[in-house]
Amino acid sequence: MAQQSEHKWGMVIDLDKCIGCQACVIACQAENNVPLNTEEIFNQKRAIEWIRVERYWEGEFPNVKARFLPVLCQHCENAPCEPVCPVYATYHNQEGLNVQVYNRCVGTRYCQNNCPYHVRFFNYWTPQWPESLRNQLNPDVTVRSRGIMEKCTFCIQRIRRTTRNAKREGRKLEDGLLQPACAQACPTSTLTFGDLNDPDSKVSQLAKNSRNYKLLEKLGTDPNVIYLKKVDPKAAEELHA
Amino acid sequence: MNRITAILRNKRMLKILIPVIGLGGLAATAVVVLIVVFVLRAWWGLPLPILGYGEGPDQPIAFPHTVHVEQIGLDCTFCHRNVTKGATAGIPPVQQCMFCHIIAGDGKPEVEKLRTAFANEQPIDWVRVHRLPDHVRFIHEAHISFFSQKNNIEPSAVCSTCHGDVGGMTKVKQVRSLKMGDCVNCHRDYDAPTDCLTCHY
Incomplete structure (x- = not known):
């Protein structure tokens, strides 16, 4: 029974605030049972990072500046990964989430090839954790086995838990109550998560900012993750001068 | 080869052989069908309640x-x-059982097992039924x-x-x-x- 949901989850990433500390990456890794990325795995370009912070250098040596760009699954409305899946393991649900169904996935990796953002990851090996981390795994998240795709879920386990608790206690889901691990860990509140259907929510307000843009917008994927451009003080000075 | 043809030519031997082969074949078919049904039932739902599969662990x-x-x-x-x-x-944790069993169920061997586990601070390794x-x-x-x-x-x-x-x-x-x-x-x-x-x- 397909029911139209009242929520449409989205995220705003204010690049002016990002300091590139990688706290979001670590928080995501811990929350979602993402396997450990060793140097060897990284060099094979098979590392799994549901969110990563891309670093760019701007300018020539003495006046060089580091620019950071956190990239996670954009939860596109027109997701290129979805139509290529032969077993419907990835689809768009009513809450605006791009869903990966682990038990349907057969590991063709078509979705990974078709994703312009490189945010889908394949489990080339059975994930293994050292004995000391055995009890660290999150019981609310499936541990993905070898041979299937995985990607950012906007911490669906938190969305489910918070909505369930709100429903049981008979209250409305407040804005800001619900945060994925990355947004919660961010020390500068670069990442803001919320309901884009609610015009008063913080994300909806931030999304209206004139600095807004979407990654690779020309591809027409219509992402639910909105970026706010970095404020360049020099350019602003020139503009006002 | 010669020996087999000799047996097949012997009518008295054939009279014994034919029912043996027939019944053996039927029995083998029945066993195979039973195994297939058992496996399919276990695959689609619960296993047939035979050979102790009908009861819990x-x-x-x-x-x-x-x-x-x-x-x-x-x-x-x-x-x-x-x-x-x-x-x-x-x-429930062992301690919760002990709320009552600290006085209830004296002399029962199963309750004594529980009390020993509690005294030794050992958890009880219950076998999971629904997984x-x-x-x-x-x-x-x-x-x-x-x-x-x-x-x-x-x-x-x-x-x-x-x-x-x-x-x-x-x-x-x-x-x-x-x-x-x-x-x-x-x-x-x-x-x-x-x-x-x-x-x-």
Whole structure:
């Protein structure tokens, strides 16, 4: 029974605030049972990072500046990964989430090839954790086995838990109550998560900012993750001068 | 070859051979069919209740639900306290058993096992009866609150929908297949969400 949901989850990433500390990456890794990325795995370009912070250098040596760009699954409305899946393991649900169904996935990796953002990851090996981390795994998240795709879920386990608790206690889901691990860990509140259907929510307000843009917008994927451009003080000075 | 043709030419030998081969073939077919039916039944639902598959596993302490539920009249939620609050129903800790068994059940060998475990601070390795695959998130609390509100009944009256009459079982066994078809049929009946992301994440 397909029911139209009242929520449409989205995220705003204010690049002016990002300091590139990688706290979001670590928080995501811990929350979602993402396997450990060793140097060897990284060099094979098979590392799994549901969110990563891309670093760019701007300018020539003495006046060089580091620019950071956190990239996670954009939860596109027109997701290129979805139509290529032969077993419907990835689809768009009513809450605006791009869903990966682990038990349907057969590991063709078509979705990974078709994703312009490189945010889908394949489990080339059975994930293994050292004995000391055995009890660290999150019981609310499936541990993905070898041979299937995985990607950012906007911490669906938190969305489910918070909505369930709100429903049981008979209250409305407040804005800001619900945060994925990355947004919660961010020390500068670069990442803001919320309901884009609610015009008063913080994300909806931030999304209206004139600095807004979407990654690779020309591809027409219509992402639910909105970026706010970095404020360049020099350019602003020139503009006002 | 010659010996076989010699036997086949001997009419008296044939009279014995033909029924032997025929009956042997029938018996073999029956065994194969039985195995196939058994495997398919176990695959689609619960295994046939033969060869001990109809009963639950042996537990380290032969805990009789009949005594606690039918005779004493305890509520399910009295021991499985997490069922109305969280995802799992939960097995009560040994200490919770000792609330009563510190005085109740003197001289019974199974109760003595419990007391020894408590004295040695050892957990009891209960054998799990109901287990869902790792990629399924079943939330007890959501189901309990839905049915108890809908039918206006006590939370403990909901449990039997899936677990059967546990109060009448000396050894707990699984009564429903609890396969995905079982879940989805019920979700359709009660207009519950059937989005994959409801249970698989």
